[in-house]
Amino acid sequence: MSNLDKNPVQSPAAAVTHPLVKGTVEPGCAKVDPIVIADHVTRQFGGLKAVDVDHLEIPRGQITALIGPNGAGKTTMFNLLTGFDKPNTGTWEFDGKSLAGVPAFKVARSGMVRTFQLTKSLGRLSVLQNMLLGATGQRGEGLFSSLVKPLWRRQEEENTVRADELLARFKLDAKREDYAASLSGGQRKLLEMARALMSKPELIMLDEPMAGVNPALTQSLLGHIKNLKADGTSVLFVEHDMHMVMHISDWVIVMAEGRVVAEGPPETVMKDPAVIDAYLGAHHDTDLGDLMDDGPNPVEVALEAERKAHDAHSEEK
Amino acid sequence: MDWGNIFGNAIGEIISPTTAAYALAAIGLGVHFGYTGLLNFGQAAFLLIGAYAFAIPTLAGAPIIVAVLSAIICSVIFAFILGIPTLRLRADYLAIVTIASAEVVRYVVTTTGLTDFTGAANGLSGFKGTFAAINPIPEGRYGFGPFMYNEYDWWVRIVGWTLVVLASVLVFLLMRSPWGRVVKGIREDEDAVRSLGKNVYSYKMQSLVIGGVMGSVAGIIFILPRAVQPANYTTGLTFFIWTIMLLGGAATIFGPIVGAMIFWVVLSLTQGILYGAIESGALGFMTTTQAGQVRFILVGVALMLLVIFRPQGIFGNKKELSFSV
Structure with a gap:
């Protein structure tokens, strides 16, 4: 809208x-x-x-x-x-x-x-395992059906395809087999969001x-x-x-x-x-300094300068 | 010192039924702690319940299948009693409750008021008949070198190690499946798993029951070559099982088995060497009773060194533990 x-x-x-x-x-x-x-x-x-x-x-x-x-x-x-x-x-x-x-x-x-x-993030599981955990309605998650792989192999493959798509979208595909604990803080945020989307x-x-x-x-x-x-x-x-x-x-x-x-x-x-x-x-709370519309506010000015410096910095990168 | 005898005894521990029982109990504890992250400090209680729930019906004349079922059912009930109030709480509460309840059941079976059922402090004996009766091995002595046993001893070993293998296969199948993924997720962070739509409480309960039943079957194997003795089920037993599990690697398939073998071989070796040294006068300041205690001091030191220098155990993945959890 x-x-x-x-x-x-x-x-x-x-x-x-x-x-x-x-x-x-x-x-x-x-x-x-x-x-x-x-x-x-x-x-x-x-x-x-x-x-x-x-x-x-x-x-x-x-x-x-x-x-x-x-x-x-x-x-x-x-x-x-x-x-x-x-x-x-x-x-x-x-x-x-x-x-x-x-x-x-x-x-x-x-x-x-x-x-x-x-x-x-579930540190000692791989990124892919983290993702697969997010899928719902898994037959292999039942205690007895989990013992018989043919019951859940197909579903597991489908979930893996979906997980790989999401990982690619969140640019985590290179980390697929790594332990989630080895990801950076930001990557963990991405992983958590991707996992929720499963x-x-x-x-x-x-x-x-x-x-x-x-x-x-x-x-x-x-x-x-x-x-x-x-x-x-x-x-x-x-x-x-x-x-x-x-x-x-x-x-x-x-x-x-x-x-x-x-x-x-x-x-x-x-x-x-x-x-x-x-x-x-x-x-x-200084975060909202830029809410003050009337006249320059010292906090706002400082924040604005900081933000510009930030933007310039990230553009250089 | 009779080195041949010392090593012979030590090698014999590799396939002894006691080793099998400890391995099986450690596999169960591995399901609890290694995979699900449940701090169970009362595994001895599951062994005790298995032992008594097998021996009491047998002495009352029940067939072996009923006695085994009784052991399994009692351990399932015990797991529910432990789990229902505590599994909704933080992990530490389960640790406190299990360590206390293990002591409670040990005191219960030791009370003189129950002498007719449990034999109180004397324990129970004379329950081997039904197990010996289904032994297909003809009478005699079999084997070679240090592995010379009679038909009953072989029967106990074969059944014990078969159960260890079955339990390992079960754990392998469970842990490679999505079910295993959920419990490993719970070990890492149960709120995250909950937020993904898994019934964490139910999975923890399933894990507690599975590991507990393994403990109670281990309790049956443990008493088959000996009598039921309540003094065997102190917290010390729980900590030996922990030592074995950590020695081999908590979340591994072969860890508990190899851990149990090493544990008992080393205990037997140190006992043989210490006793030999005392008898030959080399350790004149010590009695054999004291030497028995020294062995366990050595176990304690070994456990400390293990946790400090190789926290992942023999089979554990170093990478898994290199992250602070």
Whole structure:
């Protein structure tokens, strides 16, 4: 949807609409075609309410960014939605199926596959074995059928072909037989994403896919995420780096202190006072320095200079 | 010193039923720890359960097939009792629970209140009849050199090593399959495997049961040449099995077998040499009882050296362990 980039003119008086949204754009607004709908999800750690989301919908077939300052509850929300953590209250459905209280492996089987902030590559398995583990519905994974190779040989070959295609796409084919532990941090991120794709997910949830990845690989990761959307996969990702979010997301959801404080297309949501407040007012998170539009901001200037230096540097390469 | 006798005894350990039993128990532990990453520090409990669950029905007059099934079923139940509360938790909890429950079952069979069933501290004997009765080998002594045994001893060795081979083939078939890939993935990072749609809990339970049944069958082989003695099933036994598994290589097919052979050959050699030296007066300051303990001190030192200098074991892949896990 290229028209997402042209945002409706924002005037404080008029209710803002958007092609993805049913009704007006506001925190917790209903989407035209949601893939995930969550209601009243709360998660309490002692006295701290880490997540307290009244209503949240994630649009289908789009790249949605979940942003927010440190401690906003983004990863906790991720863990809750994917069954890795249990909420105190709340229900949510994925593709019309309720997933509340469903264990993590069943969530993954239903087509909602996640990656982790700290990459979880399986170090002492080869890259190819990592990939094959991602395939679903394998007959050879049953205890008794695993003993009889003819039962699963054909399926294993098909999965290997698919794994090789994905490895080639993520430029990991040269590493096929290496132990995953020998990959660099960025390559592990790629492997984790490729592995998640082995199951042909409807929705892929990436927890900080760009964290700790060098700029060159970041570009390639961004490209892969855009390709996912082109292939019809919905993407939800958590990210700190605002440049990334601006470049690739169709929709941005902002969390702060466990709540959804704003959402909207990337250009407008960055100007939302609630977002600026969440980032700068309460936490002084310098990452969002370029959100300040009025006048040169020292942080912004510094960041911009750094980014230019970075770009120049990577172009030289 | 009678070197011929010392070496003869040591060589004999290579195919002894005790070696077979330890190898089988180590293969089971390899499934737990080497492949699935389950820290089972209670493998001795599976051997104990195999031994008692075989001996008690046999002494009560049950045919051998019933006694063997009883050993297998009891070990499966025990694996579930261990696994249901702990396999959802972090790996360390299983280690604590297994080491404690191994002691619990040992104390249970030793209680005088159960003397009629378990013989308490005296253990059980006189259960070899049903196994000897199905021996197809005619009476007599067979073999050559150090391998001269009567028909019963050969029968125990043949059955024991056949079971070791069968268990190794089973592990080989399992671990080359996608099932093996899942459990190896669990060893590396169970959350990652969970996020890929695998029921981690179920796989861990399957692995615990498979390795536990191997341990309990090992327990049967272990008692066939001797009596059931509760004192044999201390945590020491568990750690010997760990030594054997690490010596050979934790996630290898031949590791546990060769590890068990080396372990027992070395124990026998050191015993022979130490006893010989004491008898000839060369080690006058030590008694033979003390020498028996010294052997195990040497085992401990060997295990430490092994873990420090060759952590992957004899058959292990150096590359696999060169990454910090």
